[in-house]
Amino acid sequence: MKKNKKILVIMLMSVLLITGCTKQLKDAEGKVIQDKETKQVLIENILCRPDSLKETYEKELEKKQNDYKKMFEEGEISKKEYDKKIKNILDIDKLPVCTEISVVEGGYETFWTSVFVKPLAWVIVNVGKLLWNSYGLAIIVVTLLIKLVLLPFTIKSLKQSQMIQKAQPKLQKIEKKYANKTDQQSMMMKSNEMMAVYKEYKINPISGCLLGFIQIPLFFAFYEALYRLPILFENKFLGLHMGMTPLAGAQAGTWYYLILPILVGVVTYFSFKMNKKTMPNDQMKQMNMMFNIMIIMIFITSFSMSTAIIIYWVTNSLFTIIQNLLVKRSK
Numbered sequence: 001m002k003k004n005k006k007i008l009v010i011m012l013m014s015v016l017l018i019t020g021c022t023k024q025l026k027d028a029e030g031k032v033i034q035d036k037e038t039k040q041v042l043i044e045n046i047l048c049r050p051d052s053l054k055e056t057y058e059k060e061l062e063k064k065q066n067d068y069k070k071m072f073e074e075g076e077i078s079k080k081e082y083d084k085k086i087k088n089i090l091d092i093d094k095l096p097v098c099t100e101i102s103v104v105e106g107g108y109e110t111f112w113t114s115v116f117v118k119p120l121a122w123v124i125v126n127v128g129k130l131l132w133n134s135y136g137l138a139i140i141v142v143t144l145l146i147k148l149v150l151l152p153f154t155i156k157s158l159k160q161s162q163m164i165q166k167a168q169p170k171l172q173k174i175e176k177k178y179a180n181k182t183d184q185q186s187m188m189m190k191s192n193e194m195m196a197v198y199k200e201y202k203i204n205p206i207s208g209c210l211l212g213f214i215q216i217p218l219f220f221a222f223y224e225a226l227y228r229l230p231i232l233f234e235n236k237f238l239g240l241h242m243g244m245t246p247l248a249g250a251q252a253g254t255w256y257y258l259i260l261p262i263l264v265g266v267v268t269y270f271s272f273k274m275n276k277k278t279m280p281n282d283q284m285k286q287m288n289m290m291f292n293i294m295i296i297m298i299f300i301t302s303f304s305m306s307t308a309i310i311i312y313w314v315t316n317s318l319f320t321i322i323q324n325l326l327v328k329r330s331k
Contacts, residue, residue: 038248058092065089098231103119133235136308163202242311271317
């Protein structure tokens with residue numbers, strides 16, 4: 001009963017978190033607007049005022065306003081619809097300067113934005129100010145700080161994984177024992193025997209999921225904060241434009257941007273490899289196939305990721321690899 005309550009609380013928290021996401025800037029026809037140089041998709045609900053992209057934003061927003069006016073004059077939309085659309089157009093001048101952003105800027109929006117995205121964005125900006133306005137370095141430092149805060153949970157989860165691997169022979173015997181038995185009594189006996197093994201090895205099946213429920217909201221909050229802070233994607237780090245994607249970099253003739261997807265592919269491969277669990281051969285084959293497909297998909301997707309997102313991804317994955325190595329050596 002207690003376990004069911006825990007699962008219910010986690011599910012409710014997950015529902016609360018998935019509210020208020022990044023909105024892409026679109027023209028009156030609904031087409032996504034990109035920066036011509038970096039191919040970065042412009043974000044409508046940015047948290048602060050853009051600097052180098054301010055002129056681009058103002059030009060696109062003015063065009064959008066004129067298009068709505070034309071649609072109203074030609075009778076395509078009503079006065080009520082026109083007023084609503086004009087009211088929802090982003091006002092650049094009302095936004096704060098990025099270096100002066102505050103946690104409560106703009107008041108309460110949604111649980112997701114107000115509790116996760118805004119505080120994280122504030123931390124990244126202020127860490128960047130302390131690090132000589134190096135916001136690429138700020139992404140690395142804040143990522144490491146978050147990983148360090150979660151380290152006790154991660155170590156506990158890794159130790160649970162090790163105990164599950166030790167218990168696998170006994171669990172596999174139970175699976176074979178009840179392989180062809182589907183009646184209710186056999187299922188109950190199977191469940192009881194498996195729970196006895198969990199108890200013997202001090203395994204908590206739910207504890208492995210808790211880390212994921214903590215990390216997933218933080219990952220998406222970080223992802224959103226990076227996209228909604230113009231000060232990040234307008235700056236450079238190690239000569240790389242943080243708003244530029246590897247694909248855009250290659251198209252512009254700066255081929256060294258292609259190193260980024262390779263880094264993503266390598267760290268993702270080793271990160272996934274180290275998190276594999278021992279399973280029966282059939283399940284292991286399926287797991288390997290799933291991992292390989294995910295790695296390929298992440299590698300392909302990384303070509304359209306901004307440099308800022310890739311910096312976060314590589315830092316996060318590298319830390320995961322190192323901590324896994326340290327835990328395995330100290331067991």
